[in-house]
Amino acid sequence: MGSKSRRGxxxxxxxxxxxxxxxxxxxxxxxxxxxxxVYSELLQYEVALERKNAKLExxxxxxxxxxxxxxxxxxxxxxSGRIEDVNSSLEAFTGRxxxxxxxxxxxxxxxxxxxxxxxxxxxxxxxxxxxxxxxxPLQAADGSAVPVSLNCTPRFNAVGKSLGxxxxxxxxxxxxxxxxxxxxxxxxxxRTQQQLLQSEKMASLGRLVAGVAHELNNxxxxxxxxxxxxxxxxxxxxxxxAAVHDGSTPVALASLRRELRIDRILExxxxxxxxxxxxAERTRDIVDGLKRFSAADRDxxxxxxxxEVIGRAVRWVCRAARDDFQVETKLPPRLAVRGSPGQLQxxxxxxxxxxxxxxxxxxxxxxxxxxETDDGFLRVHxxxxxxxxxxxxxxxxxxxxxxxxxxxxxxxxxxAISYGIVERHGGTLVAANAADGGAExxxxxxxxx
Numbered sequence: 001m002g003s004k005s006r007r008g009x010x011x012x013x014x015x016x017x018x019x020x021x022x023x024x025x026x027x028x029x030x031x032x033x034x035x036x037x038v039y040s041e042l043l044q045y046e047v048a049l050e051r052k053n054a055k056l057e058x059x060x061x062x063x064x065x066x067x068x069x070x071x072x073x074x075x076x077x078x079x080s081g082r083i084e085d086v087n088s089s090l091e092a093f094t095g096r097x098x099x100x101x102x103x104x105x106x107x108x109x110x111x112x113x114x115x116x117x118x119x120x121x122x123x124x125x126x127x128x129x130x131x132x133x134x135x136x137p138l139q140a141a142d143g144s145a146v147p148v149s150l151n152c153t154p155r156f157n158a159v160g161k162s163l164g165x166x167x168x169x170x171x172x173x174x175x176x177x178x179x180x181x182x183x184x185x186x187x188x189x190x191r192t193q194q195q196l197l198q199s200e201k202m203a204s205l206g207r208l209v210a211g212v213a214h215e216l217n218n219x220x221x222x223x224x225x226x227x228x229x230x231x232x233x234x235x236x237x238x239x240x241x242a243a244v245h246d247g248s249t250p251v252a253l254a255s256l257r258r259e260l261r262i263d264r265i266l267e268x269x270x271x272x273x274x275x276x277x278x279x280a281e282r283t284r285d286i287v288d289g290l291k292r293f294s295a296a297d298r299d300x301x302x303x304x305x306x307x308e309v310i311g312r313a314v315r316w317v318c319r320a321a322r323d324d325f326q327v328e329t330k331l332p333p334r335l336a337v338r339g340s341p342g343q344l345q346x347x348x349x350x351x352x353x354x355x356x357x358x359x360x361x362x363x364x365x366x367x368x369x370x371x372e373t374d375d376g377f378l379r380v381h382x383x384x385x386x387x388x389x390x391x392x393x394x395x396x397x398x399x400x401x402x403x404x405x406x407x408x409x410x411x412x413x414x415x416a417i418s419y420g421i422v423e424r425h426g427g428t429l430v431a432a433n434a435a436d437g438g439a440e441x442x443x444x445x446x447x448x449x
Contacts, residue, residue: 095141111145219279358386
């Protein structure tokens with residue numbers, strides 16, 4: 001009887017299996033709520049899974065598009081060298097489809113046994129180091145051996161375990177053609193830069209023709225005057241010598257000597273000859289300066305006197321400037337720097353010329369040049385009393401072809417070329433507005449020794 005009573009509790013009051021007794025409505029509501037929560041979570045999981053699948057497909061498409069667009073050949077291999085994937089460039093190179101390549105050996109792609117041996121030796125150390133720019137022959141679609149520059153890198157899983165390698169390569173012929181084109185472009189750029197430098201040099205020289213002509217006129221005029229005087233003296237000496245050879249009496253010779261002033265001529269000959277030599281040397285120095293300025297020299301290893309370079313540049317510019325343009329130099333007797341005198345003179349002339357142009361509208365145009373040295377470095381300040389540089393132009397002042405001058409009065413290359421020259425000399429060139437007005441350029445150069 002007791003056993004039947006317990007079985008009745010499980011089966012139910014009606015005796016049907018699976019029917020629960022003593023379960024209230026609240027229990028059934030809890031079960032329904034739990035089922036709703038489970039169903040909602042399943043829906044969320046399904047949505048998240050669909051999103052991840054979409055992202056995975058998008059990533060796969062992205063990787064596929066990248067692999068397809070790569071012009072270099074690409075092979076993905078496992079640790080034993082079995083090919084797992086290739087890109088379309090390798091298919092085109094070998095003339096074989098991806099399906100026929102997958103599962104094969106990477107080493108079968110090489111053109112000969114020597115290449116295969118070298119590849120096995122190279123890839124045996126892949127776990128220790130990557131391989132870059134290794135040139136080996138691959139067999140092309142037409143059966144020829146094409147040298148290819150290969151790069152091999154290992155690939156790993158999320159926990160750092162080696163999965164194999166990725167091999168990329170480019171035919172060396174393409175690389176050589178690319179290097180050749182790059183070298184040609186670089187050479188063309190260097191030639192163009194040198195032509196611009198020479199063009200700006202000639203433009204600066206053309207602007208200074210008046211000053212140079214005046215500079216040459218003084219010694220040449222001096223030489224010409226001395227030569228005319230020597231010609232007159234030669235005529236008188238010739239007359240006197242003719243009288244001597246004709247056997248004139250001592251009295252007649254003495255009278256002729258006084259008349260022709262032979263003694264005065266003999267006293268004046270040495271100063272005339274010395275003056276002529278001095279004028280010729282002065283002319284030679286001016287021409288030599290012109291040659292150094294206009295020559296396409298690149299020698300920045302010699303020692304030159306910057307004080308002399310600045311003095312010559314100032315003298316030439318001032319000859320062609322307004323008479324009231326004053327340049328005050330506060331420089332030591334000698335400033336020894338390492339560099340090309342011609343190139344440094346071009347820089348200084350450009351700075352002085354710009355100061356002259358900037359002070360055209362000033363009643364009393366003036367430029368002050370002073371130097372200071374600090375721990376083996378020289379700084380030369382060029383400070384004019386012009387209106388200064390607009391703040392919006394300060395950042396562009398050294399840009400090529402940038403100029404604030406009217407059309408036809410500036411090429412926009414002077415300061416850009418000067419900046420490059422100073423930079424090649426290991427120096428600096430800075431532009432700013434001075435606190436007391438006007439523009440100030442600071443030329444910095446390392447001192448020699």
